[in-house]
Amino acid sequence: MHDRLRQPAIPMTPPAVTTTPRRFGRLTLDVRQNVSPWKQAAFVGGSLLIGLVVSVAILAVTGIPPLTLGSELAGVLVAENLRGVLIQAAPLILVGLGASLAFRIGFWNLGIEGQMVFGGIFAAAISIYDIGPPATRLVLMGTAAAIGGMLWVLLAAFLKTRFRVNEIIATLLLNYIAMYFLFHLLYGTWQDAKTAFPQSSPFRPFERLTDIAGGVNSGLLIAIAGVLAAGWLIHLSRIGFYTRFISANPRMARIVNIPVQAVTMSIIAASGACAGLAGFINIASQEGRLTQSFSNGYVFSGVLIAFLSRNDPIVVAVVGFLIAVLFITGQTLQVFYQIPFTMVQMIEAIIVIAVASSEFLIRHRIRWIR
Amino acid sequence: MNDFLINWMANAPVTAVPYALAALGLIVSERSGVLNLTAEGLMLIGALAGAGTCLTLGGHPAIALLAAMAAASLVSLLFAGLVVVLRINQVIAGLAVVFFCQGFTGLIGTLAKWQNKQLTGLAPLKLWPLSEIPAVGRILFTQDPIVYLTVLIFIAVSFLLFRTMLGLRIRAVGENPAAADAAGTSVVLHRILAIVAGSSLIGLAGGYISVVSVKLWVTGMTGGRGWIAVALVVFARWAPWPALWGALLFGCIEALIPHVAAAGIRVPQYLMLMTPYLATLAVMIWVGAKDRSGGREPGALGQPHVREERR
Numbered sequence: 001m002h003d004r005l006r007q008p009a010i011p012m013t014p015p016a017v018t019t020t021p022r023r024f025g026r027l028t029l030d031v032r033q034n035v036s037p038w039k040q041a042a043f044v045g046g047s048l049l050i051g052l053v054v055s056v057a058i059l060a061v062t063g064i065p066p067l068t069l070g071s072e073l074a075g076v077l078v079a080e081n082l083r084g085v086l087i088q089a090a091p092l093i094l095v096g097l098g099a100s101l102a103f104r105i106g107f108w109n110l111g112i113e114g115q116m117v118f119g120g121i122f123a124a125a126i127s128i129y130d131i132g133p134p135a136t137r138l139v140l141m142g143t144a145a146a147i148g149g150m151l152w153v154l155l156a157a158f159l160k161t162r163f164r165v166n167e168i169i170a171t172l173l174l175n176y177i178a179m180y181f182l183f184h185l186l187y188g189t190w191q192d193a194k195t196a197f198p199q200s201s202p203f204r205p206f207e208r209l210t211d212i213a214g215g216v217n218s219g220l221l222i223a224i225a226g227v228l229a230a231g232w233l234i235h236l237s238r239i240g241f242y243t244r245f246i247s248a249n250p251r252m253a254r255i256v257n258i259p260v261q262a263v264t265m266s267i268i269a270a271s272g273a274c275a276g277l278a279g280f281i282n283i284a285s286q287e288g289r290l291t292q293s294f295s296n297g298y299v300f301s302g303v304l305i306a307f308l309s310r311n312d313p314i315v316v317a318v319v320g321f322l323i324a325v326l327f328i329t330g331q332t333l334q335v336f337y338q339i340p341f342t343m344v345q346m347i348e349a350i351i352v353i354a355v356a357s358s359e360f361l362i363r364h365r366i367r368w369i370r
Numbered sequence: 371m372n373d374f375l376i377n378w379m380a381n382a383p384v385t386a387v388p389y390a391l392a393a394l395g396l397i398v399s400e401r402s403g404v405l406n407l408t409a410e411g412l413m414l415i416g417a418l419a420g421a422g423t424c425l426t427l428g429g430h431p432a433i434a435l436l437a438a439m440a441a442a443s444l445v446s447l448l449f450a451g452l453v454v455v456l457r458i459n460q461v462i463a464g465l466a467v468v469f470f471c472q473g474f475t476g477l478i479g480t481l482a483k484w485q486n487k488q489l490t491g492l493a494p495l496k497l498w499p500l501s502e503i504p505a506v507g508r509i510l511f512t513q514d515p516i517v518y519l520t521v522l523i524f525i526a527v528s529f530l531l532f533r534t535m536l537g538l539r540i541r542a543v544g545e546n547p548a549a550a551d552a553a554g555t556s557v558v559l560h561r562i563l564a565i566v567a568g569s570s571l572i573g574l575a576g577g578y579i580s581v582v583s584v585k586l587w588v589t590g591m592t593g594g595r596g597w598i599a600v601a602l603v604v605f606a607r608w609a610p611w612p613a614l615w616g617a618l619l620f621g622c623i624e625a626l627i628p629h630v631a632a633a634g635i636r637v638p639q640y641l642m643l644m645t646p647y648l649a650t651l652a653v654m655i656w657v658g659a660k661d662r663s664g665g666r667e668p669g670a671l672g673q674p675h676v677r678e679e680r681r
Contacts (some may be wrong), residue, residue, distance in 0.1 A: 062481055163658035169601045173647045176594045184640035300469040340480040346473025352466040360456040
C-alpha cells in the first residue's frame with residue numbers, strides 16, 4: 001500500500017521500451033503494379049520448369065527412369081516421329097483455337113469432345129451416304145464437320161442465353177450425350193458389316209487426307225489456315241475488336257450499339273467449327289473411319305493450349321505443336337512401359353497448375369516481415 | 371410389372387447415394403464461396419483409394435471407405451491451396467484438378483493392376499422384422515448401411531451448416547468475405563476447412579461407387595456423375611435437402627436403365643445410357659426457366675478474397 005503511494009503518479013521518465021523480439025516473422029502480400037514482360041516470362045518459365053520436374057518425378061516413381069525419358073523425347077523429334085508429331089499437331093491446334101476463341105468471349109466451351117464427335121459424325125455421314133462427286137468429297141466432309149461442331153456448341157449457347165443453363169455444365173453433359181450417340185451409331189446402323197467391330201466401314205481413298213510434300217499431312221494445312229483465319233478474326237477484323245470490347249465491358253458494348261448477341265454467337269460458332277474440323281482431321285487422316293475414341297482427351301488439351309497461349313491464335317500454333325510432342329512421347333511410353341495414356345492428361349494438368357500458380361507470383365510480391 | 375417396380379425402387383437408393391453425398395460435399399464447399407468443379411476428379415480418387423484399400427489390405431469395407439474420404443481430402447488440399455491461397459481462377463483450378471485426378475487414377479490403377487478385380491464389398495443389411503414387410507420392406511429395409519448413413523450425414527451436415535457457429539462462419543465467408551474478415555473470421559481458414567470437409571464427402575461418394583455398388587475399379591468409372599452432382603447443386607439452390615431429393619430423382623432415372631433391359635423392353639441401349647445426362651440438362655433448363663430472379667447462390671461464389679483490395 002505504502003509502496004504504491006511512494007511512486008509518482010506519472011513516471012518522470014518513460015519506461016524503457018522492452019522489445020521482445022518476435023519469434024516468427026510473417027508473410028505479407030503486396031499487389032504488384034506492373035511487371036516487366038521479361039520478369040513475367042521468367043516466372044512463367046520457372047513455373048513451367050517446376051511443373052515438368054514434378055511430372056518427371058512422378059514418372060520416375062512409377063518406374064520410368066528419367067534418363068530414358070530424355071532419349072524418348074529426343075527420339076520423338078527424329079524425322080520419322082516428327083511426321084507423327086505434325087499429324088498430331090493438326091487436331092490439337094484446332095481444338096486449341098476452338099477453346100481460345102470461346103474463352104475470348106467469356107464462354108467456357110468444355111464441349112470440345114462432343115463437338116469433335118458431331119464433326120466426325122457429320123463428315124462420316126457424307127461418306128456413308130455417298131453425297132457429292134469424289135473430287136469435292138473432302139471439301140464436303142470438312143464443311144459438314146464444321147457445321148456439325150458448330151450446331152453442337154450452339155445448342156449449349158442457346159441453352160445459356162435462353163434458359164441461363166451454365167455452359168460449363170451444359171457443354172460437359174453434351175460431351176457424354178454425343179459420345180453415347182456415337183456409340184449408338186457404331187454399334188447399330190453404321191457398324192462395319194465386314195469386321196463387326198464397333199466402327200464404320202473404312203473411307204474410300206478419295207475421302208482421306210493424304211500426305212503432301214515432306215510427310216506433312218494435309219490436315220496440318222487446315223490447322224494453319226485455321227490459325228491464320230482466327231488470327232485475322234481476332235487481331236485485324238471488326239469482330240475481333242467487338243470481341244475485346246464485349247469481354248472488357250459488356251454493358252458499355254450494348255450502350256454503344258455493338259451487336260453483342262450476334263458477335264458472341266458467331267465467335268462461339270467459330271469455336272465449335274474448329275472442334276468439328278479437328279474431329280474430321282482425326283477420322284480422315286490416321287483412322288480412316290469413324291471410331292469410338294477419336295475424340296478422347298481433347299477437351300483438356302484444348303483448355304491447356306488456350307490457357308498457355310493466353311487465347312492468342314498465333315501462339316496456339318506453337319503451343320499446339322509442343323503438346324503434340326507430349327502426346328507422341330506419351331504414345332511411345334505407352335508402348336514401351338505399359339503406361340496408360342491418361343498419364344499425358346495428368347502431365348497436362350500439372351503444367352496448367354504450375355503455370356496458373358505463376359500468375360500469383362506475377363501479381364503479388366511476397367515479403368517476409370520480422 | 372409389380373416386380374419390376376419394386377426392383378427398380380429398391381435399386382434407386384444405391385444409385386442415388388453417390389449423387390447425394392457428392393452434391394452435399396459440393397454444397398459445403400460452395401457455401402464458403404468457392405466454385406468447386408472438382409467433384410468428378412475427387413470421386414475418382416475416392417473410388418480408386420477405396421478399391422485399392424480393399425484389394426491390398428483385404429480389410430473391412432469401412433476402412434476402404436475411410437481411406438476414400440482421406441484420399442479425397444488430401445487431394446482437395448491441392449485445390450484449396452490453388453484457389454484460396456494462390457487465388458487462381460476457380461474454374462481453371464477446378465478443371466486442372468479434375469484432369470489431374472483422371473490421369474493420376476488411371477496411371478495408379480493400371481500400374482498397381484487394380485483394374486477389373488472383384489472386391490468383397492459391403493453386403494446389404496437385413497433389418498429383420500421390417501425387411502419382411504412386402505414391397506416396402508424390400509425397398510426401405512434391405513439396403514446397405516451407407517444408405518442409412520447418408521441420411522444421418524445429411525442431418526448432421528444440415529445441423530452443422532445452419533445451426534452452429536462454425537456453419538454460420540462458413541456461410542458468412544461465402545456470402546460476404548470482406549465483412550466476415552472485418553468481423554474477425556479467417557476467410558482462408560474457413561474456406562480451406564469447407565473444401566477439405568466437403569471433399570471427404572465427395573471421396574465417400576466415389577468410394578461408395580467402387581466398394582459398395584459396383585465392387586470393381588475401372589478407369590474413369592465415375593463416368594460424369596461428378597458433373598451431374600455439380601448440376602444438382604445448382605438445381606438444389608445450395609441447400610442440402612433439395613439436393614437429397616434431386617439425387618433420389620437421378621438415382622431413379624439411372625436405376626431404370628438396367629431394369630428396362632432386363633424386363634425385355636426393346637430400347638436402344640446407348641440412347642438409354644444418355645438419359646441421366648439428358649435428364650440433368652432438362653432439370654437445368656427447368657431451373658433456368660422457372661427462376662428468373664437469379665437464384666440464391668452464395669454471394670461471393672467464385673470470387674477470391676483479397677484483404678483490402680478495392681473492387
